[in-house]
Amino acid sequence: MYKTILDYVRRNQLFDRGDRVIVALSGGADSVCLLVVLNEIKQEFDLALKAVHVHHGLRGEEADRDSNYAGELSEKLGVPFSCAHVDAAGYAKEHGMSVEEAGRHLRYKIFEEERVLFGGTKIAVAHHGDDQAETILYNLFRGTGLKGLGGMRPLRDRIVRPLLCVGREEILAYLSENGISYCEDSTNNGTEYARNRIRKVILPQIKEQLNARAGENIIHAGLMAAKADAYLEKQADSLLANYGELKKDKDGTVYQWGIGTEILLNEDDIIRGYVIRQMIKGVNQSMKDITMIHVESAAALLFGPAGRQIDLPGGLVAVRTRKQMWIKKKNVEDPVDNHLEVSLPNVDFSVFSYKKGMEIPKNGYTKWFDYDKIKCALSVRYRETGDYMTLAGGGRKTLKSYLIDSKVPKEERGKIPLVTEGSHVLWVIGYRISEYYKITDDTHTVIQMQLDGGKVNG
Amino acid sequence: MYKTILDYVRRNQLFDRGDRVIVALSGGADSVCLLVVLNEIKQEFDLALKAVHVHHGLRGEEADRDSNYAGELSEKLGVPFSCAHVDAAGYAKEHGMSVEEAGRHLRYKIFEEERVLFGGTKIAVAHHGDDQAETILYNLFRGTGLKGLGGMRPLRDRIVRPLLCVGREEILAYLSENGISYCEDSTNNGTEYARNRIRKVILPQIKEQLNARAGENIIHAGLMAAKADAYLEKQADSLLANYGELKKDKDGTVYQWGIGTEILLNEDDIIRGYVIRQMIKGVNQSMKDITMIHVESAAALLFGPAGRQIDLPGGLVAVRTRKQMWIKKKNVEDPVDNHLEVSLPNVDFSVFSYKKGMEIPKNGYTKWFDYDKIKCALSVRYRETGDYMTLAGGGRKTLKSYLIDSKVPKEERGKIPLVTEGSHVLWVIGYRISEYYKITDDTHTVIQMQLDGGKVNG
Numbered sequence: 001m002y003k004t005i006l007d008y009v010r011r012n013q014l015f016d017r018g019d020r021v022i023v024a025l026s027g028g029a030d031s032v033c034l035l036v037v038l039n040e041i042k043q044e045f046d047l048a049l050k051a052v053h054v055h056h057g058l059r060g061e062e063a064d065r066d067s068n069y070a071g072e073l074s075e076k077l078g079v080p081f082s083c084a085h086v087d088a089a090g091y092a093k094e095h096g097m098s099v100e101e102a103g104r105h106l107r108y109k110i111f112e113e114e115r116v117l118f119g120g121t122k123i124a125v126a127h128h129g130d131d132q133a134e135t136i137l138y139n140l141f142r143g144t145g146l147k148g149l150g151g152m153r154p155l156r157d158r159i160v161r162p163l164l165c166v167g168r169e170e171i172l173a174y175l176s177e178n179g180i181s182y183c184e185d186s187t188n189n190g191t192e193y194a195r196n197r198i199r200k201v202i203l204p205q206i207k208e209q210l211n212a213r214a215g216e217n218i219i220h221a222g223l224m225a226a227k228a229d230a231y232l233e234k235q236a237d238s239l240l241a242n243y244g245e246l247k248k249d250k251d252g253t254v255y256q257w258g259i260g261t262e263i264l265l266n267e268d269d270i271i272r273g274y275v276i277r278q279m280i281k282g283v284n285q286s287m288k289d290i291t292m293i294h295v296e297s298a299a300a301l302l303f304g305p306a307g308r309q310i311d312l313p314g315g316l317v318a319v320r321t322r323k324q325m326w327i328k329k330k331n332v333e334d335p336v337d338n339h340l341e342v343s344l345p346n347v348d349f350s351v352f353s354y355k356k357g358m359e360i361p362k363n364g365y366t367k368w369f370d371y372d373k374i375k376c377a378l379s380v381r382y383r384e385t386g387d388y389m390t391l392a393g394g395g396r397k398t399l400k401s402y403l404i405d406s407k408v409p410k411e412e413r414g415k416i417p418l419v420t421e422g423s424h425v426l427w428v429i430g431y432r433i434s435e436y437y438k439i440t441d442d443t444h445t446v447i448q449m450q451l452d453g454g455k456v457n458g
Numbered sequence: 459m460y461k462t463i464l465d466y467v468r469r470n471q472l473f474d475r476g477d478r479v480i481v482a483l484s485g486g487a488d489s490v491c492l493l494v495v496l497n498e499i500k501q502e503f504d505l506a507l508k509a510v511h512v513h514h515g516l517r518g519e520e521a522d523r524d525s526n527y528a529g530e531l532s533e534k535l536g537v538p539f540s541c542a543h544v545d546a547a548g549y550a551k552e553h554g555m556s557v558e559e560a561g562r563h564l565r566y567k568i569f570e571e572e573r574v575l576f577g578g579t580k581i582a583v584a585h586h587g588d589d590q591a592e593t594i595l596y597n598l599f600r601g602t603g604l605k606g607l608g609g610m611r612p613l614r615d616r617i618v619r620p621l622l623c624v625g626r627e628e629i630l631a632y633l634s635e636n637g638i639s640y641c642e643d644s645t646n647n648g649t650e651y652a653r654n655r656i657r658k659v660i661l662p663q664i665k666e667q668l669n670a671r672a673g674e675n676i677i678h679a680g681l682m683a684a685k686a687d688a689y690l691e692k693q694a695d696s697l698l699a700n701y702g703e704l705k706k707d708k709d710g711t712v713y714q715w716g717i718g719t720e721i722l723l724n725e726d727d728i729i730r731g732y733v734i735r736q737m738i739k740g741v742n743q744s745m746k747d748i749t750m751i752h753v754e755s756a757a758a759l760l761f762g763p764a765g766r767q768i769d770l771p772g773g774l775v776a777v778r779t780r781k782q783m784w785i786k787k788k789n790v791e792d793p794v795d796n797h798l799e800v801s802l803p804n805v806d807f808s809v810f811s812y813k814k815g816m817e818i819p820k821n822g823y824t825k826w827f828d829y830d831k832i833k834c835a836l837s838v839r840y841r842e843t844g845d846y847m848t849l850a851g852g853g854r855k856t857l858k859s860y861l862i863d864s865k866v867p868k869e870e871r872g873k874i875p876l877v878t879e880g881s882h883v884l885w886v887i888g889y890r891i892s893e894y895y896k897i898t899d900d901t902h903t904v905i906q907m908q909l910d911g912g913k914v915n916g
Contacts, residue, residue, distance in 0.1 A: 004833075140598075141668045143675035145682045149607070194668050202664065210599050210652050210660075212902045213830060217601035220750075224603040227728040228686040234726070268692070270685040292678075372671060375462075444670045 001166055001174045005037050006044075008165035012154040015045040020120045021160075022111050025051040025074065025081075027066035030126035032073060032182040033171045034163055038124060039077050051081045052114045054107045056088040058099070066183045084110045100192050115158070127152055128163040128171060133218040134198050142194075145292060150226030151219070167215065236274035239263065244279075245324070256328035257282050261302055264325055272299045279327040280316060289313035291351060293378070293447075300377030301325065308381045311346045344417050345429065347380050348450045354443045364451075367427055369437040371445035376421050382414055386423045390436035399425055406431065419449060459624055459632045463495050464502075466623035470612040473503040478578045479618075480569050483509040483532065483539075485524035485641040488584035490531060491629045492621055494638060496582060497535050509539045510572045512565045514546040516557070524641045542568045558650050573616070585610055586621040586629060591676040592656050600652075603750060608684030609677070625673065694732035697721065702737070703782070714786035715740050719760055722783055730757045737785040738774060747771035749809060751836070751905070758835035759783065766839045769804045802875050803887065805838050806908045812901045822909075825885055827895040829903035834879050840872055844881045848894035857883055864889060877907060 009015060023038055025031045035051055042049055053070040055063055067083050074081035092102035111123045127135075132151045139148030154161050163171065175182060206214045243263050247256040257279040264272050276298045281287055290313055297310050298318035306322040311330070319326045330346060351371055360368050387399035403413045419427040427433045427449065439446065467473060481496055483489045493509055500507060511528040513521055525541050532539035550560035569581045585593075590609045597606030612619050621629065633640060664672045701721050705714040715737040722730050734756045739745055748771055755768050756776035764780040769788070777784045788804060809829055818826050845857035861871045877885040885891045885907065897904065 138668075140676055140679055141664055141672040143669075143671065144679055146679075146686055149679055149683070197667050202660065202668075206599055206660065209655050210596075211601075213601065214599040216830075218598055221598055221602055221604075221607055224728070225607070225683065225686075227726070228604055228683075228690060231726050231728050232686060232689070268685070268689050270682070270689050372674075 001170050002037060002040060004165055004170075005162055006041055008154070009041065009045075009162050014155050014160045014162055015047060015122065017046045018048075019045060019122050020048040020118055021050070022115045022118060022120045022123045023049055023051045023079070024107065024111055024123065024125045025053050025070045026126075027053065027070040027073075027183040028126075029171055029175055029182040030128055030163065030168070032180060033175055034124060034126040035073065035077065035079065036175075036178070036180060037162065039079060048118075049079045050114065050118050050120070051079050052111060053081070053083045054103075054110050055083055055085045056103050056106070057085060057090075058088055058103075062183075069181075069183050082114065084114070086110065098192060122158050122160050124160050124162060126163055127161045129165065129167040129219055130199070130203075130215065132164050132222065133203060133215045134195060136218050136222045137198050137203065138195055141198075143292070146225045146229040146232070149222055150229050151222040153226060232270060232274045233278065235271055236278045239267070239271070239275055240278060240282075246282075247328075254283050256326055258324040258326035258328075260323060261320065261325050262323070264302055269299075272302065276318070276325070276327065280312060283327050283329060284312075284314040284316055286314065289350070293351070293374070294349065297349075297377040297379065298325075298327070300379060304379060304381065307344075308379060309344055310378070310380050311348050313348070313350070317346065344380050344382075345451055347419060347429075349378070350448045350450075352446055352448070354439065354446045356441065358446075360439055361448075364430060366448060366450045367433050368439050368446045368448050369426055369433065370439055370443045371447040372443065373437050374421055374426075374447065378426070379420050381418060381420060383416065383418060384423070387418070387420065387425050388423060389425045389428070389434045392435045394435075399428070402428070459628050460495060460498060462623055462628075463620055464499055466612070467499065467503075467620050472613050472618045472620055473505060473580065475504045476506075477503060477580050478506040478576055479508070479580045479582050480573045480576060480578045481507055481509045481537070482565065482569055482581065482583045483511050483528045484584075485511065485528040485531075486584075487629055487633055487640040488586055488621065488626070490638060490640040491633055492582060492584040493531065493535065493537065494633075494636070495620065497537060506576075507537045508572065508576050508578070509537050510569060511539070511541045512561075512568050513541055513543045514561050514564070515543060515548075516546055516561075520641075527639075527641050540572065542572070544568065556650060580616055580618050582618050582620060584621055585619045587623065587625040587677055588657070588661075588673060590622050590680065591661060591673045592653060594676050594680045595656050595661065596653055599656075601750070604683045604687040604690070607680055608687050609680040611684060690728060690732045691736065693729055694736045697725070697729070697733055698736055698740075704740075705786075712741050714784055716782040716784035716786075718781055719778065719783050720781070722757075722760055727757075730760065734776070734783070734785065738770060741785050741787060742770075742772045742774055744772065747808070751809070751832070752807065754835040755807075755837065756783075756785070758837060762837060762839060765802075766837060767802055768836070768838050769806050771806070771808070775804065802838050802840075803909055805877060805887075806906075807836070808906045808908075810904055810906070812897065812904045814899065816904075818897055819906075822888060824906060824908045825891050826897050826904045826906050827884055827891065828897055828901045829905040830901065831895050832879055832884075832905065836884070837878050839876060839878060841874065841876060842881070845876070845878065845883050846881060847883045847886070847892045850893045852893075857886070860886070 015021070021038065023031075023035050025035055035049070038047065038049055041047070051070065051074040053067055055067050057063075071081050071083060086106040088099050088103040088106055091106055092099045095102065097105070114120070115123055136149060136151040139151070152161055152164065154164055203215065211217065240257070240259060243259050245258045246254060248254050259275060259279070264275060267275070273295050276295050277287070277290070280290055280295075294312050298312065301308050301310065301318060301320035302325060304320065306320060309317050309319040311317050312327070315330050317328055317330050319328060383399055388396045389399060389402055391397050399418075400413075403416070408416070416431070417429045418425050419429065424436070425434055426437050429451065473479070479496065481489075481493050483493055493507070496505065496507055499505070509528065509532040511525055513525050515521075529539050529541060544564040546557050546561040546564055549564055550557045553560065555563070572578070573581055594607060594609040597609070610619055610622065612622055661673065669675065698715070698717060701717050703716045704712060706712050717733060717737070722733060725733070731753050734753050735745070735748070738748055738753075742748075752770050756770065759766050759768065759776060759778035760783060762778065764778060767775050767777040769775050770785070773788050775786055775788050777786060841857055846854045847857060847860055849855050857876075858871075861874070866874070874889070875887045876883050877887065882894070883892055884895050887909065
């Protein structure tokens, strides 16, 4: 196994010579194996290791036992060690998240702090092949593109995962062969319901009943998806390098990135999506809260008339001008760009799970819609011929006749901003939302749309 | 729903104006819906339809009832109809396949014959969204790349699937709303075990316990994989168009296709695989029996010395010469290409499931290995420094000392062909196989390697 891991580390260039590595050490089998193996290969890469244990303030004596064992093992291996205490339960309460999620946040925060203190270059964590198969299925079931199908990457943002190439059974066999002890992970029994179901029920069932190698097969398909994802990103980057127009402020911070609509329209659908993602990442410095629907809605602007825009999380906006597709920071006045022709309001989208009894906002600025009903990209735009709404009971009404019935003067009708899915109007901003997209008892997921305050007569 | 399907047909350009379409009509809900919807949209695309029902000679009266209903419905809709009788059970016996597999073979054979008779341009089948999610999971668990993750394509090789955009429930609701009756598919209860498990147990469990939208999410991820796959194929084709070297015989049949090794080595791993696939497809006219391991083994030749080759199914061979990577038909003497420097034997690989009690061939030309043990690409080559074998008990022995112990004269040692995985020798051809890869009671899958008769002293 040692050789498998060494091959994997080399092939994926997980370490540079002289790396200083924080090793996440819970004291469980996986992290014990990680520390032992890294300690063995440290000479080859001239690594400096430091083991860090996070005590979550949960599980009483058992957690103390784990901490003590982690410290003892590190000492025996001659690896510097530190233990940090956190209050996962309190943090969970404070931030309205599950204890597991809080634990994860806090751990990575500690590892990052320890890395800086240690002058560290990498953080090694003990995810293995079984975790990878579980992650890929979890992403697939919850909704993902190639990125999520690719699972955890061996190296990303300083986090390295040298054990992804081996399974849990191999790890246990290695520890037992080498007479290395470890603490039982009773925490693993408490992780979130969905992952637990996959790990304990669904994946074993698939292996037993459908294909004994399903775990490896899932990992292999994931690897292909990850490779395709990396390649597509590279292609998008190269298009942007050749044709992109980048705008930076005095400090060199990117506030706007654009590319010719002609160029995007000549590319495949999938590349358009990747170009938009890369522009968002470049302007936002992060893909936090950016979902598929944002990317697809931005890409859909290409097929509409100039002047349309949609809002994106993180204070960004996607704008399609006559010749360019832009991702820009909102509220940045751009003296150079005067094609914008934009007077549409800013609408923020966010997506979350619906639980029965949630109170639906009753104001003109925040609306909830049934996310599951939306099949295509959304636009924020003015009216066009063919626009329609759905009435209670399921009948359709043209937007025109709705506006006439609502006594909107003819000259005002073209100035009312809409949120639409194709010709189907979800929201006549300032007026009403379509029956079709309303929240019902069957709603699983909500898409909330929020207007930048007071811009329309809503 | 009608509009959803029409959109889908337009977006994917499933039909050209004037297409003549064979509609596969079992009489069950899905195919009844297909025929009704196609009959509705036929004007828009100026389609000529013909319904074809295949009677499998199974299920006695029930099958007769289905045939009759299919005929009546077609008549009512004014669509020409024909019914073909086949003997699925007999065909299954004759060809050593399951009755379901036999049924599928025979159906597509009939549809193709009917298409030719009808002067047809397309064959429409009734696979829907639920079938798609099931297919994607089935492929994922059994092992696949992006192609399999992409599931069934809306249009491929004249087969169109207009219902992929709707689910089974929508189909049933549509039929009931429009008062259209259909036959219960009792056949669906008899389809193969694995697909049935996914459809009836695993997918419903995932939807219920993990994510109600899992079906749609799987389909969406599949769509991204299909788009990536199509894009990667296009990139590979464009590389081959620019740099490939194609050799055709007098009739214009391609017998050899190659590209510079330098060019391939400059590309991403994933593109190398696609280029090799496209060359195989071009020379072989089919990807039948070509697995991932063949493509990866061929790609691995790039990283070895010139002169190595491996055999591929369909009578092909991948050859790496000093400057080129070739896919060629075996036994085609190529007067132009004299870089081949090849004297290695031809080894055919095939992969199948192992069942306890299967008789392992005991001759020098056919060997079985435990496929699950193979993690990297295989090569057929001569020995190199560092080659080793695994002995009974798990110890290693260098190939050199094995050959010395076997009293192979020094000057002969370099002439013995090997099958290797990296430096690990699976088979010293003519001598022995490695203990490590031997079939055991735990073996799930066998890779059989077969030598072209009598070329070595085995």
